[in-house]
Amino acid sequence: MFGLLKKIFGTAQSRLLKKYWKIVSQVNTCEEQLQALSDEDLRGKTAEFRQRLQEGETLDQILPEAYAAVKNACRRLFGTQVHVSGYDQGWDMVPYDVQIVGAIAMHHGAIAEMQTGEGKTLTAAMPLYLNSLSGKPTHLVTVNDYLAQRDCDWIGSIFRFLGVSVAALTNSTPHQNRKSTYAADIVYGTASEFGFDYLRDNSMAQSREEQCQRGHFFAIVDEVDSILIDEARTPLIISGPSAASRQMYDELKDAVGDLVRYQRDLCNKLATDARKILEKLGRLEDSAEPRKLSKEDEAEEKEALRKLWLVSRGTPHNKILKRLREDPNLRADIEKWDIYYYAEPNKEERANALAELYIIVDERDSEFEITDKGIQKWAEQSKDQTYSDDFVMLDLGGEYAKIDANLELSEPEKLQQKVILREEDAKRKERAHNLRQLMRAHLLMEKDVDYIIAEEKIVIIDENTGRPQPGRRFSDGLHQAIEAKEGVAIQGETQTYATITLQNYFRMYDKLAGMTGTAMTEANEFKEIYKLEVLAIPTHRKCCREDADDEIYMTEREKYNALVKDIQEIHGKERPILIGTESVEVSEKLSRILKQNKLEHTVLNAKNHAREAEIIAEAGKQGAITVATNMAGRGTDIKLKRGVADSGGLHVIGTTRHQSRRIDRQLRGRCARQGDPGTSKFYVSFEDSLMRLFTSPRITSFLQRFRPPEGEPISAKVLNKSIETAQKRVEQRNYMIRKHTLEYDDVMNKQRAEIYSFRNEVLRSEDTLSLAREILETVCIQMSHKFFTSRTAEGGWNPEGYRQWLMTHFPLTFENGVFDNDYLQINDIERLAVDKVLNAFIQKIAHEAEKILTAQKLFGQTPQMMAPEAILHEVTRNLLIRNIDQFWQEHLLNIDHLRTEVHLRSVGQKDPLVEFKHEAFALFDSLSLRIKQEIAHALFKFEMVIPKPQPAPERKAPLKPIIAPRTDLSRITDLELKQESGINPDLVT
Numbered sequence: 001m002f003g004l005l006k007k008i009f010g011t012a013q014s015r016l017l018k019k020y021w022k023i024v025s026q027v028n029t030c031e032e033q034l035q036a037l038s039d040e041d042l043r044g045k046t047a048e049f050r051q052r053l054q055e056g057e058t059l060d061q062i063l064p065e066a067y068a069a070v071k072n073a074c075r076r077l078f079g080t081q082v083h084v085s086g087y088d089q090g091w092d093m094v095p096y097d098v099q100i101v102g103a104i105a106m107h108h109g110a111i112a113e114m115q116t117g118e119g120k121t122l123t124a125a126m127p128l129y130l131n132s133l134s135g136k137p138t139h140l141v142t143v144n145d146y147l148a149q150r151d152c153d154w155i156g157s158i159f160r161f162l163g164v165s166v167a168a169l170t171n172s173t174p175h176q177n178r179k180s181t182y183a184a185d186i187v188y189g190t191a192s193e194f195g196f197d198y199l200r201d202n203s204m205a206q207s208r209e210e211q212c213q214r215g216h217f218f219a220i221v222d223e224v225d226s227i228l229i230d231e232a233r234t235p236l237i238i239s240g241p242s243a244a245s246r247q248m249y250d251e252l253k254d255a256v257g258d259l260v261r262y263q264r265d266l267c268n269k270l271a272t273d274a275r276k277i278l279e280k281l282g283r284l285e286d287s288a289e290p291r292k293l294s295k296e297d298e299a300e301e302k303e304a305l306r307k308l309w310l311v312s313r314g315t316p317h318n319k320i321l322k323r324l325r326e327d328p329n330l331r332a333d334i335e336k337w338d339i340y341y342y343a344e345p346n347k348e349e350r351a352n353a354l355a356e357l358y359i360i361v362d363e364r365d366s367e368f369e370i371t372d373k374g375i376q377k378w379a380e381q382s383k384d385q386t387y388s389d390d391f392v393m394l395d396l397g398g399e400y401a402k403i404d405a406n407l408e409l410s411e412p413e414k415l416q417q418k419v420i421l422r423e424e425d426a427k428r429k430e431r432a433h434n435l436r437q438l439m440r441a442h443l444l445m446e447k448d449v450d451y452i453i454a455e456e457k458i459v460i461i462d463e464n465t466g467r468p469q470p471g472r473r474f475s476d477g478l479h480q481a482i483e484a485k486e487g488v489a490i491q492g493e494t495q496t497y498a499t500i501t502l503q504n505y506f507r508m509y510d511k512l513a514g515m516t517g518t519a520m521t522e523a524n525e526f527k528e529i530y531k532l533e534v535l536a537i538p539t540h541r542k543c544c545r546e547d548a549d550d551e552i553y554m555t556e557r558e559k560y561n562a563l564v565k566d567i568q569e570i571h572g573k574e575r576p577i578l579i580g581t582e583s584v585e586v587s588e589k590l591s592r593i594l595k596q597n598k599l600e601h602t603v604l605n606a607k608n609h610a611r612e613a614e615i616i617a618e619a620g621k622q623g624a625i626t627v628a629t630n631m632a633g634r635g636t637d638i639k640l641k642r643g644v645a646d647s648g649g650l651h652v653i654g655t656t657r658h659q660s661r662r663i664d665r666q667l668r669g670r671c672a673r674q675g676d677p678g679t680s681k682f683y684v685s686f687e688d689s690l691m692r693l694f695t696s697p698r699i700t701s702f703l704q705r706f707r708p709p710e711g712e713p714i715s716a717k718v719l720n721k722s723i724e725t726a727q728k729r730v731e732q733r734n735y736m737i738r739k740h741t742l743e744y745d746d747v748m749n750k751q752r753a754e755i756y757s758f759r760n761e762v763l764r765s766e767d768t769l770s771l772a773r774e775i776l777e778t779v780c781i782q783m784s785h786k787f788f789t790s791r792t793a794e795g796g797w798n799p800e801g802y803r804q805w806l807m808t809h810f811p812l813t814f815e816n817g818v819f820d821n822d823y824l825q826i827n828d829i830e831r832l833a834v835d836k837v838l839n840a841f842i843q844k845i846a847h848e849a850e851k852i853l854t855a856q857k858l859f860g861q862t863p864q865m866m867a868p869e870a871i872l873h874e875v876t877r878n879l880l881i882r883n884i885d886q887f888w889q890e891h892l893l894n895i896d897h898l899r900t901e902v903h904l905r906s907v908g909q910k911d912p913l914v915e916f917k918h919e920a921f922a923l924f925d926s927l928s929l930r931i932k933q934e935i936a937h938a939l940f941k942f943e944m945v946i947p948k949p950q951p952a953p954e955r956k957a958p959l960k961p962i963i964a965p966r967t968d969l970s971r972i973t974d975l976e977l978k979q980e981s982g983i984n985p986d987l988v989t
C-alpha cells in the first residue's frame with residue numbers, strides 16, 4: 001500500500017520534473033541568443049521585461065527569457081572580482097541545468113529540495129529576479145544576518161549587473177534606513193527582521209511615513225524547514241513597559257524553588273531506599289545463579305521497584321534511577337509497574353500511588369501536575385494565609401449573583417463590590433499563572449539545553465537548530481519565570497505590544513517558496529499548513545556519501561567511549577571530522593572528553609556562534625575536528641581543502657539520533673557535497689532521550705535477552721527499524737503540537753488582521769475627523785441596540801437608560817423623556833441621538849480650531865504653520881491610534897490568560913480549543929465596542945489650551961508644536977499623554 005502511494009507520488013514528481021526540463025532547454029536556447037548582445041543591451045532586457053509585464057504578459061510567459069538573462073549575466077561576470085563580506089572573490093558560477101529546474105519549481109511556489117552544496121543561493125537568483133520585475137516586494141529569507149549580507153553582496157552582483165536594486169536587511173540596519181531598504185526591488189534578510197518590522201509597522205508606527213514595509217508579494221525562504229518548522233514554535237513578540245504590572249515571580253520564586261527541592265529530596269530518598277533493598281536482596285550482583293527469595297523478600301523487592309517507578313514520575317533524571325536502569329532486567333521490572341498502573345482497571349491505584357509525590361512530571365508531554373499533597377505543602381510554606389488560596393479560583397458568576405441578591409446594598413455599592421471582586425479574581429489568576437510558569441521553568445526547562453545565560457540574560461536556544469535566538473522570549477511569562485529561577489534580572493513590567501508567529505507572518509505573502517536539503521520527510525506539513533509542495537531536485541553530480549549503520553550501546557558511557565575510538569582512528573588518517581551534538585550541554589561535555597584524550601578540536605555552539613563562518617571554513621581542513629550543535633553550517637558549506645578528498649573526505653558523526661529524521665539527514669548532508677567523497681555514522685545509546693521516551697517497551701525485553709558485554713555495540717536490524725519508528729512517532733507528535741499552536745494562533749490572527757487594518761486606515765486617512773464622526777455614530781447606534789430590543793418584552797425598551805447613558809458619555813443634556821414616545825422607532829431614536837452628538841462634536845472642533853488660530857495670532861504667524869484644521873486632524877489621528885494600541889495590548893494580555901485558563905478547564909471534558917475560540921471571540925467583540933466607546937469619550941475630552949504668554953525674552957519658537965511637521969508627532973504625543981492625566985495640554989514647551 002505504501003509502495004503504491006510512493007509510486008503515485010513518485011510519478012507526480014517525475015511528471016513535473018519532465019515538464020520543467022522542457023523549460024530548461026528553452027532557457028538555454030534563449031541564453032545562447034543573449035550571448036551576442038552587448039552588456040548594455042542585456043541590461044536593457046530588464047526594462048523590456050517590465051514593459052511587457054505592464055502590457056499584460058505574465059511572469060510565467062517571460063520566465064525562460066528572464067532566467068536566461070540571469071544565466072547570461074553570470075556568464076559575463078565569470079572571472080570578475082566581486083566584493084563579498086569584506087574581501088574580493090572571483091566569480092566562477094554559471095547556473096547548472098539542475099539549478100534552473102530548482103529555480104522553476106520555486107517560481108511556482110514550491111519547496112526545492114536540493115542537497116547541501118548544490119548551490120541554492122545562486123538558484124534563488126532566478127526566481128527573485130523574475131518576480132521582482134513585477135515591481136512588487138520580493139524577499140529572500142536567510143537563516144542569519146551574516147548570510148543576508150553575504151548573499152546580498154555576492155548574488156546581488158547579478159541583480160546590480162541587470163539593473164535591479166537589492167538590499168540587505170540585518171539587525172544592524174538602522175531604523176531610519178529601513179524604509180529605503182524595503183524600497184529595493186529585492187531584499188535579503190532574516191525571518192525575525194522581516195517579522196519584527198511588520199509588527200513595528202503595525203503597532204508602533206505613528207504615521208504612514210514611519211512604516212517601512214511596502215507589502216508582501218513573493219518570498220523565498222532559505223533552509224525553509226529550519227525556519228517554518230523548527231523556529232516556528234516561538235512567536236515573535238514586541239514588548240515594552242506595561243502600565244500596571246501584576247508580576248509576582250520575585251515574590252514566589254523562593255517558595256517554588258523550595259517545593260521543587262522537597263520533591264527532589266523525597267524522590268532521592270525513595271531511590272536510596274529502593275537501592276538498599278535491592279542490594280540487600282542481592283539483586284545488584286552479577287551472578288549466573290538464580291536467587292532464592294522468600295515470599296516476604298519478593299514483596300519487598302516488588303515494593304522497591306514500585307518506588308523506583310514513582311521516582312521516574314517525580315524526577316525522571318534521578319541519578320540512582322539512571323544507574324539502576326542500565327541493567328536491562330531491572331529496567332524491565334520497573335517498566336512492568338508502568339504497564340500495570342496504566343491498565344484501565346488500575347487507574348485508581350495509580351492515582352493513589354502518585355499522590356505520594358508533590359508534583360507529577362510527564363517528561364514525554366512536557367507537562368506536570370501538582371498533587372493535593374503538593375498543594376498542601378505549598379499552603380504550609382507561608383506563615384500567613386497568603387498561599388492557601390493559590391489553587392482556588394473564584395466562582396465569579398456565583399459571587400456576582402450573591403451580591404445582586406443582597407438587598408442591603410445599593411446599586412452603586414453592588415457595582416463597587418463587583419469591581420473589588422473582579423480585581424481579586426484577576427490577581428488570583430495572574431498569581432496562579434505565575435506559579436505554574438515558575439514550576440515549568442524549574443521542572444521542564446534546562447539550562448544549556450533550552451536556553452543559555454549570556455550577559456546576564458536568558459537567551460533561547462532553538463532545540464533543533466541549536467541557534468541562539470536573541471530578542472525572542474518564551475511567551476506567556478515563561479521567560480520571566482526562567483529569569484527568576486536563574487536569578488537574573490526579571491524583565492519585569494513588560495507587556496506584549498504585538499506578537500505574531502512566523503507561520504502567520506509568512507502566510508501573508510501572495511506567493512511563498514522555499515529551498516532546503518531536507519524537506520521530504522515533512523512534505524505533508526508543508527502542504528497542509530503552507531500549501532507548499534516539495535519537489536526533490538536531482539543533484540548535479542552523483543552523491544557518493546557512505547552512510548554506515550548506527551552503532552547502538554546500552555549506556556551513554558559506552559557510547560562515548562566508542563565514539564572517541566572512532567574519532568581517533570579517522571583522525572589518524574588526517575581526515576576532517578564533524579561531530580553533531582543535540583545541545584550546548586552535550587557539545588561541552590564532548591569537548592571535555594576530547595580534551596582528556598588530547599584531541600585538539602573546535603566547538604561551535606550557541607555560545608560562540610559569532611565565529612560560525614570562520615569555524616566552518618576551517619572544518620574541511622586536514623585533521624580538523626569540529627564539535628557542533630545542529631546549527632553547524634546551515635547556509636555556509638564545508639569545503640574540502642586540498643588533499644582531503646584523496647584521504648576520504650569529511651567524516652560526520654552523529655552523537656545521537658534526533659527527534660526528527662530531517663535533522664539527522666541535515667547533519668549527514670554536511671559531507672560529500674558536489675560528488676566529493678564522505679562518510680557518516682550515528683551513535684545511539686539507550687539512555688538517549690529519544691530511546692528512553694519513545695521506543696516501545698518491547699525493546700527492553702529484547703535487551704534483556706541480548707545485552708552485549710560492556711563496550712560492545714548491539715547490532716540488530718530490528719533496532720534500526722524501531723529507532724525510525726520512534727522518530728516518526730515524535731515527528732508526528734511535534735507536528736500535532738505545531739498544528740495545535742497554529743489553531744490557537746489562527747484565532748488571534750484574524751483579530752490581529754482586523755485591528756491592524758483599522759489602525760492602518762487611521763494612519764492613512766486624509767480626513768481623520770470624518771473617521772471620528774463615523775465612530776461617534778457607530779457607538780450611538782450600537783449602544784441603542786442594548787437599550788431597545790423589543791417594545792413588548794419586559795425591560796426590552798429603556799428610553800431613560802439610553803438617555804442616561806448618552807449623558808454620562810457625552811457632555812450633553814437630553815431633555816427628560818425625549819425618547820419616551822410611542823411613535824418613535826429605533827431608527828428615529830438613533831437619529832435624534834446621533835444628530836445631537838455629531839453637532840456637538842462639530843462645534844467642539846470649531847471651537848478648538850478657533851483657539852489654535854488665536855494662539856497662532858498671539859505668537860505671530862509664520863508661513864510654515866499648519867492650518868488649525870490640519871493640526872486637529874493629527875491630534876485626532878493620535879488619539880485614535882493611542883486608544884487602539886492601548887486596548888489591543890490589554891486584549892493580548894487577556895488572551896494570554898484565557899489560553900491558560902481553558903487548559904485548566906480541559907479537565908472538565910471540554911475541548912479547550914472550542915472554549916478558547918468561543919471566548920476569544922466574545923472578548924474581541926467587547927474589545928471593539930470598548931475601543932470605540934473610549935474614543936468617543938476622548939473626542940470630547942481633549943482640549944487645546946492657549947498658553948499664557950511668558951515674558952521670557954529667550955523663548956523662541958513658542959509655537960513649535962503647532963508648526964511641527966507631520967512626521968514629528970512627538971509633541972502631539974506628549975500632549976496626549978498629559979491630557980490623559982487630566983492636565984490640559986499646554987501648546988508651548
Ligand code: ADP
Nearest residue numbers: 092093094095096115116117118119120121122
Ligand atoms: P547550498 O546552499 O545549496 O548548500 P551554496 O549556495 O552555499 O549551496 O553553494 C555551495 C557552493 O557551490 C558555493 O561555494 C558556490 O560557489 C558553489 N556553486 C554553486 N553553484 C555553482 C555553479 N553553478 N558553478 C560553480 N559553483 C557553484
Ligand code: MG
Nearest residue numbers: 120121635636
Ligand atoms: Mg545554502
